[in-house]
Amino acid sequence: MILVTEFMDEASVVRMADAFPTQYAPELADAQGDIPARMAGVRVLIVRNRTQVTRALLAAAPDLQMVGRLGVGLDNIDLAACKEAGVAVCPAVGANTLSVAEYVVTNAAILLRNAYQAKAQMLAGAWPRAACSGREVAGRTLGLIGFGEIAQATADMAHNLGMRTCAHDPFVPSDSPLWSKTKNVSLEDMYACADVISLHVPLTDGTRHLINAEALGQMRDDAVLINAARGGVVDEAALADALRQGGIAGAALDVFETEPLTAKAAAKFAELPNLILTPHIAGVTQDSNVRVSEMIADLTLKTLSQE
Numbered sequence: 001m002i003l004v005t006e007f008m009d010e011a012s013v014v015r016m017a018d019a020f021p022t023q024y025a026p027e028l029a030d031a032q033g034d035i036p037a038r039m040a041g042v043r044v045l046i047v048r049n050r051t052q053v054t055r056a057l058l059a060a061a062p063d064l065q066m067v068g069r070l071g072v073g074l075d076n077i078d079l080a081a082c083k084e085a086g087v088a089v090c091p092a093v094g095a096n097t098l099s100v101a102e103y104v105v106t107n108a109a110i111l112l113r114n115a116y117q118a119k120a121q122m123l124a125g126a127w128p129r130a131a132c133s134g135r136e137v138a139g140r141t142l143g144l145i146g147f148g149e150i151a152q153a154t155a156d157m158a159h160n161l162g163m164r165t166c167a168h169d170p171f172v173p174s175d176s177p178l179w180s181k182t183k184n185v186s187l188e189d190m191y192a193c194a195d196v197i198s199l200h201v202p203l204t205d206g207t208r209h210l211i212n213a214e215a216l217g218q219m220r221d222d223a224v225l226i227n228a229a230r231g232g233v234v235d236e237a238a239l240a241d242a243l244r245q246g247g248i249a250g251a252a253l254d255v256f257e258t259e260p261l262t263a264k265a266a267a268k269f270a271e272l273p274n275l276i277l278t279p280h281i282a283g284v285t286q287d288s289n290v291r292v293s294e295m296i297a298d299l300t301l302k303t304l305s306q307e
């Protein structure tokens with residue numbers, strides 16, 4: 001049995017269902033408590049980022065062989081518990097890279113250009129040319145915190161627009177050829193020089209609130225910040241303060257400490273015209289959904305065909 005607890009491209013679900021019994025139940029993403037009772041006989045569980053694959057869930061899943069992740073972030077999956085239970089965890093590595101890279105580069109351009117917030121004023125008769133005269137991306141510096149596959153693709157796209165890039169990633173050796181086009185810098189040096197700072201790290205004890213009041217205070221006041229990584233990496237209250245006080249020029253957030261936003265978070269972010277909010281879709285386009293779903297369906301069919 002295959003159980004899918006979050007949305008997946010229909011063609012891939014049909015392909016799996018043609019080969020093995022498949023339950024497509026995306027409503028379970030919002031009914032976590034109902035999942036354990038559905039796990040008997042499930043050999044492959046397919047999730048996105050909402051389903052919490054916990055030790056307790058695994059205990060209710062004696063037949064489970066594989067967790068397919070329709071994305072790349074693994075913070076909703078207890079990896080140690082999966083390992084102990086002999087359950088393979090298979091993320092869709094690479095399948096949504098292009099979507100995230102496009103999200104970062106387009107938001108960088110929108111934030112630097114500062115030209116797309118005038119509709120209400122214009123409809124009211126204003127003609128705010130000076131306020132809407134922003135910056136080009138060409139020649140400007142994109143700083144990437146974390147330099148894994150998605151950040152590397154983002155750097156390539158930024159180079160094509162004439163941007164310079166620098167990155168900070170202690171896991172990439174200093175003699176790696178990856179540093180030929182992107183400068184290897186400390187966070188302090190990045191904060192001092194980058195026009196755009198984009199986050200590409202997982203949420204861990206070491207990255208929680210990496211972007212706090214102190215880090216924001218070191219960034220240039222004309223810098224913009226993009227977070228399409230994980231919510232807890234940014235201290236949301238500190239960011240809202242920095243945006244309100246002109247500590248930085250703008251931000252785009254796709255991920256949040258709590259998703260959907262709490263009323264408290266919404267209140268913090270209200271009335272900040274220099275803040276773009278999107279609902280965790282940087283990696284989710286119609287195109288990437290097809291690729292991600294095909295990759296996980298392929299891995300599922302391979303796993304189940306092995307016996």
Ligand SMILES: O=C(O)[C@H](O)COP(=O)(O)O
Nearest residue numbers: 048049070071072073283
């Ligand atoms: O981790 C990811 O790949 C992104 O956050 C997208 O995840 P999702 O497809 O589960 O929303």
